[in-house]
Amino acid sequence: MGTRIIAFCCNYCAYAAADLAGSKRMQYPVNVRIIHTPCTGKLEMEHILEAFEKGIDGILVAGCLEGGCHFLEATCGRGSAPTGYARCWTRSAWAASA
Numbered sequence: 001m002g003t004r005i006i007a008f009c010c011n012y013c014a015y016a017a018a019d020l021a022g023s024k025r026m027q028y029p030v031n032v033r034i035i036h037t038p039c040t041g042k043l044e045m046e047h048i049l050e051a052f053e054k055g056i057d058g059i060l061v062a063g064c065l066e067g068g069c070h071f072l073e074a075t076c077g078r079g080s081a082p083t084g085y086a087r088c089w090t091r092s093a094w095a096a097s098a
Helices: 013-023 044-055 091-097
Strands: 005-010 034-039 058-061 087-092
Touching: 013 034, 013 091, 034 058
Parallel strands: 005 034, 005 058
Antiparallel strands: 058 087
């Protein structure tokens, strides 16, 4: 199957962009799976670790721009996963940093 990538996308920005692209019939690679999340600021590191443990090759965390979170200060940036607009990891880079 090749490289498998999971994209954790926030509801208001990244997922909305992916949804708009889909409505315009734009395509993205079949090896990418989008996970709809209310806010990437609440994404816990355990979700990322579990994905790598299950053999996922890459992770993309895509959320709102800095200061543009629709949850204001309620959740954005409060989880244990690094936040910002987009962060990417590969399994090999993740293992090297551990």
